[in-house]
Amino acid sequence: MLDVATHQSRAKFYASSEWKALRQSCLERDHYECQWCREQGRLTTQYDSVLEIDHIKELKFHPELATDIDNLRTLCKDCHNKRHDRMNYRGNRKKRKWDDEWW
Template identity: 75%
Template sequence: MLDVSTRQARAIFYNSSEWKLLRQSVLERDNYECQWCKEQGKVTTGVHSILEVDHIEELKDRPELALDIDNLRTLCKDCHNKRHDRFNYRPSKKKKKWDDEWW
């Protein structure tokens, strides 16, 4: 079974040629579009954002699915950060400039 228990082990995995080839296959399969944005009727491609390949079942929880193409999907950086509650995703609490205007 694949060892992904340490940061170094994950770095080795993500730099492997096997992962890089599979990642490219997933991007092609998903037409270089974020799958979460697509579900919401938006089109987000590599032109609009950085695209990342996400493990649906977490790598740390299910290392046996690390190279299973059915466990992978393309997400834009924003959606990937939302999915993992990462620090650089913060929903906007700021009121839009004209939200209080109703004319």
């Protein structure tokens, strides 16, 4: 089973030729489109955003599914960040107190 306990072991996995080939297969299967955007009727491709491959069942909890293509999907960077609740996705920004003031 894949060791994903450390950042270094995950980095080694993501740098492997096996992962790179699997990533490419996933992109081709998903027609180079973000699957979450597609579900919402939007088209986000490699020309609109960086496309990333998401483990549906997270790698750290299910390392046995690391190379299972049925556990992978293509997401744009924003959707992938949103999915993992990362701070840097471009979702709805908070309205700042003085944004509506013009003086």
